[in-house]
Every structure is written in C-alpha cells, then in structure tokens.
Amino acid sequence: MRVLIDLDATPAPAPESARPVPWRTFRVAIAAAVLLLLGAAAAPAKARVFPRVADTGGRSSLAALLTPSTLYTVHAGKTEQDGVEVVARALTPGAPSWRAPASNLSVTETFTLTRIGSVLVISGQVSMAVLDATTGKERWPTTEWSGLKVAGNRVLLGESDGSDTVRLADVETGRILWTRKGQVTAATLDASGRNLVMIDDSGNVRVRSAATGRVLATGSFNQSPEQEGVQAVRVIGDRVYVLVPNSVTAYTLPGLTPAWPVPALVGMPTEATACGELLCVLGGWGITALDPATGAKRWSVPGVTDYTDGVARAPDGRIMTLDPRTGQVIAKLGRGQVTGGLMLRAGAARTEVADLRAGRTYGVLPGVLPYACTAAGDFVACPDNGGTAVWQVSRTGS
Template identity: 35%
Template sequence: MTLIDLGELRDEPGREAPPPRPPRAVGRPLRVALVLAFLVATVAAAAPVPARIAVVVPARLGSEAFPHGDRLYVVEPAEGEPEGTVEVRAYALPERALPDDAPPTPVWRTRIVAEGRFWQVQTGPGTVLFSVTGDQDDGQTVTLDDGTGRERWRQPGHPWFDPSGILLMQTGGAQGGTVRSVDPASGRALWSVPTPPEAATYALRDGRVEWIVLAPAKGRVEVRDPRSGALVHAADLGLGEASGHPVVAHGLLLVVRPPAGAVTAYGLDGLRRQWEARVPMVEHVNECGELLCVPGGNRLVALDPATGALRWVGEQWLGVLSARGGQLLAIAPGGGGERLGVLDAVTGREVADLGTWQLMPWYADERLLAVRPAVAGGGLVVAELDLAAGRARVLDVLRDVSGDCRSRADTVVCRLRTGEFGVWRYRD
C-alpha cells in the first residue's frame, strides 16, 4: 500500500507558482465546455483544513479515474487481453480512511472492448454511461449496469442524461448526424431526427432540457420538443453572415455577425427577432449568470438579455467562467498564465484579484475546487473558490501527486507519482 505524504500547510497563498500544464483538448463541440473548465487561476486566503478522508486506489499508468455520485470509476488497459480491452472498476467513495494494509475493494469489476479514450461519465437510474472518443467519428457511449458492471448496450454518439429522465444521444459529422431519445435501460431509440453538420444545441431551464435547437449555417432553424422530437417552431433567419455556431441562452438564440459588429437575439418560442445590440470587435457571446457576456478585443461587454441594453464594459477580461451569488468568476491574461478575478455582476467592478489556479470540472450546484503547484516541497495546493467572499480557501497540500486531477462535489482525485490514484474527500 502506498502512503501519501500530505505534508504541512506551509504554502503562502499570496505567492504565485507557475500554472499547471494545460490539459489535452478532448474533441468535438459537445466536449468544449468541459475542457474550458480546466483553464483557470486565483490568489488564495488561508483557512483551516476541513475534515479530510484520504485513500489510495490501485491503478497503472494509462488508467483514468472518474468520481461521480457516490462512486469512483477506474478505467485501465486490461492485462493479458488484446489491445482495446479495458477493465472498469467501480469503488464506493470512502466515508472514512482505510487502514494502511487494506486497499479499497471494488464494488464490481468488468472487462469490455472499447477503442478510444474514456473522457466522461454520466449516471442514470441503475446505469453508468461512459463516453469514449473515436479517431474517425464522434465516438460511442458504453452503458453498464451500475449494480453489477454488466454491459447493457452501446451505440455511437454522446449522451445527455436530463434530470427529468430523458436520455438524449447525439452524433455529428461533416454530413450531419442525428439527435435521438433513447430508453436508458435498453438503448432502444424512442425517436430520432437528423441534425445539420453544426449539430444540435440544448436550451436549458433550471438544469432541464426545454428545447432542442437545430441551427444550420444555411437554411431554416428548427426548435423541437425534447420529449417527442416534434417540430415546434421553424424559420429561416439568414445565418450566412454569422460567425460560428449560434448560442442558446436565456430562452434566446443569439447570432453573432462580426462584419456588422452586431449580436442579434431571437426568441426560441416563435423564433421572432427580439433585439439587436451593436458591439465593436464582437467575437462570440455566452451566458454569464443573469447577463450575456460578449468578449472581444481584450474587453468584456455585458448585455441585458431581455433588451440587449449595455450593462457595463470590463477592460482586459477574456470571459466569465462561473456566476454565483451576484458575483462572476472572470478570466484575464496574466504574466504566468490566465489570472482570475471576481466581478460584481451588477456593475462589472472587480472586487477580488485572484492568481493562477487550475479549476477542475464542476457542476452548477457544486463546489469550485482548484489546484496549483505548491511553491515549495512539490505537489499541489487544493483550494475551494468562494465567489461570494472573493477568495480561495486553501484546503490541503498534496505532496505526493503528479497532477491529472478531477473533482466532483466534495471529492478530489489525482494521479500519484506511483501511478496510482489518491482520493481525498473534504467534509465541512
């Protein structure tokens, strides 16, 4: 059993360390939002370390670890099997530290054949869905029984498991693809509609899919019902001058036209034009809390989604990564990498200057956990980003880790120098 030297919390949170190595990009547009979450940074304020549970999970180099719900899933090449065969192991996340001579026991383990890299895990009632990249296509989804590890079904495409119980699968490609609703238990398609090469976008309300939006570069835009696939609205909006794929946010389809320096908003319910805002050097637009943010030319313009009216302009900001409690987590260029700042959502005023961290992927209702190299002694500093307080609260210094960290809820998983995975849970 490998022991983890957790060291002492002697790092000075105000001192800057070189940013961690950027992670690899993982593929098509559906994965871009996940990748973006890795590329951020802050200045921390020290705080007492909360109760921590730490265990070591056996693994070899080449493996991947995914915390999700109350489980940790480890995927690694299977020994003694043909190339492309992997072993998947499910562990219950620890409720307490285990004795040094008692490694955790898998809830189940199974072997499957799946070419490509495992990059995402989602779960539904009784199932766990693994997204696997492909070399020539969109990859596939492999679905296992979460109680036994038995394979239930697999099919091409990427899944979206909606909290309402709807499972949507999407494929793409230069010739277009499909979006379909699938029975989670069997993989049977309930309905299917073709999508343009630009793929489909999901309009969310309170975390649930409200509409499926198909917006091709040329031709008509379609809005479909996610429960039946039925066409609800359609219109040709003349998107030929648009830059990139239209964005769906706040019940709007937002189209950026750089030559005109304009952002045009169409209501999804009817696809009627709502407003148009003139924004010089506009590049793209995205949702940032209750606002719309339009970065371009090393500045950030905030618009009112109801009217398109200008709220404020922030200089030197590249974009907004999260919005909580009336505060925005914004990213800006810095000397040692991107730096983070906390902005007041109403005025755009910077209320906290934060240094360089690597923010791990998160979900809307979860803690923002981040790491950065320790200034001295090696390893990584772990912190929780508190936007309301405008600080990063240091939770730990992990001395024996090499990086490759993921988080979910209160759990951090990092690769150890031995190749195994360290698992830490932080209970406040």
C-alpha cells in the same frame, strides 16, 4: 549566670534583600518577552496533509469522473481489440465498485464521462457506451447506431448506414421516443426539457418538441458552427444565442423569433454563459455582460479568457472573483485552479487547498499540481503520473 559564646560557629546569614533592577535591564527583558510572544504567534502552523484514499495504481487514465462517492475512470484494454475498461472505485461505504469492459470504444478516441440519472455515459468522437452506474452492466447496446449525441437526458441516434434518419431515445433506457427524417450536426435540449434545438451541416436550425419530434420552428444561421461564420450556438434559458464575428444575436424559444432589436456588438465572441441575471460573452479582448432582454451592454472587463459562476481567469492564469451585477473585481486570488468551491494553488511539490471565497487554507495535497484537478463532496481528484489519485479533504481550517 554564665553566657557561652561559641567562637567556631558560623554566624547566621543576614536576611536576603531584593536587589533593584536597573531600568535599562528591565526594558531589555520586557522587549525580549514581547518578541518571544510575537515570534510564537507568527510561527506558521504546520499545514494539514490530506490523506490519499484512492488511485489507479499507476495505470494511465484516458478519462476520469469524480462524484461525491465514486471515482470513475477509463483505461486502455490489454490489446487494441479489447477496447477500453471502465472502472468504478468506491470512496464512501456502499458506493459503486466494479470493472467493466467496453470493447466497442477505441483507445484512439477522446472520452467524456457523464453521470446522467442512474447511468454512466462514456462518449467518444464516434462511439458511446451506456453503463449502469451502480453495477457497470451495459444498459442498452449502442453499436447499431452512429453519430450519437447526448442532449440533456436524451440521446440522438443516427443510422449506421448514413441515411437521413434521426431517432431520439431516453438515455437511461435506450427507448426510442420518436423517429424523423433529417441530419443533425449539433443538438441541445433547453432548460425546460421541452425544446430540442437541432442544427445541420448547412447551418439550418430546427426546434422540435422533445416529446413528439414535431417541428416547432425553422431558421438558418447560414454557416455551420464548424465554419468561420458562426463561432458558437448556445441555448441558455429560453433563448438561442448565435455568436458570429463581432456580434451576438438572440432568438426566443420555441419560435426562433429575434429577441433583440439589433445584434449586440462584441469583438470576436467565442463563448456565452449566464452570469447572475445577465448574459456574459467571452471575446477576443475580454468579457462583456449583456442584458438578455434587450442586448444592451451592462459592463465589460478586459483581459478575461474564462468565466464560470462569478470566477474569471486572465491569460496568465490569475484568478479573480467578479460581481455579476457590475463586473467589479471582488477579490484577486492569484494563480491556481478553481473547482467545487475550492481554490487550488501550486506549492513546493504540493497543492494547497483553500476556500475560494474566504481564502482560508484547509490543507495540502502532496506531490501533485492543481491543474486539471476536480472536487466533488469531500474529495479532490488530480492527475498523477498519467493516472488519477483522490484525496479526502476537510473544508475547515487547518
């Protein structure tokens, strides 16, 4: 048998064997892979941009009120004689949407918008309008009265001729509940809605029954709240707190009997508010918590200029949360605006929206700063070039 050998054929390649990888090369490869993974994990997620859902079309706002369904704004009329125009912009299906003139309100006033029951109250320094919050129609005429003062769901009406007569009316209907002689500089309805605390120019105080107008107690604070002696008078719960330089005095309602053995010493008090079960008083140097039963000091924190619902602000704008029982700082949140359980921080040409307590960032509002922004429901409203704009936000992580 003959065996043919092809001298021109290329021999079959030898089986390829795996080459050993030097240990140094292996370590470098592993390190590179780890760095790649870490880099991918550390790369910041793109912030969610919340959608802008309403605005005033560049029209300047004299006042604005955001609710969970509607943006209410006040704008100057075409002429001074036109007064102002009030606009409701719907943010959710079926929400109010209307425009209404209010010629009795002057553009020179500073306005406050308040939603009380079924009405929208537009209050200025000397005038007021009460509109149906759903339709924008005037609920009842206010032009025949002067010195109107809202107290809870009631409104005090003064005579336009300046006579010493005061009437209390239901704010939704304008129905007169009672008429009494006297003058009123300030008035507050207590939390029960039964006691109306009224103060005149001389610092005299009367507690009247909100239902009948009957005088329940009288007293004197010697100075009016507008003068230097009395810094402020606040009704919290069933107590009246009078803030004068360097002390706070408490009286019980409705009898105006002293609640504490002696006034509580607080340096230059300017404001008082409830903080948990205690009374928090803001003063010239910080915040002081008092026992409302005795006036004894429970804790104090220096360098606080504002306090609401456990959130304190320092003079430089830093925000912190405090334990209302002890005054201990729970968290330092930096600078920004707190509203509706959100922490709004200024970023690069935008506002960052974060959870107030957890600090988790939800998203951003482009092109605005957080100052004077307000939140209600799923919306945040902010000043925008003189007007007002609204964004729909989601309270879940971005």
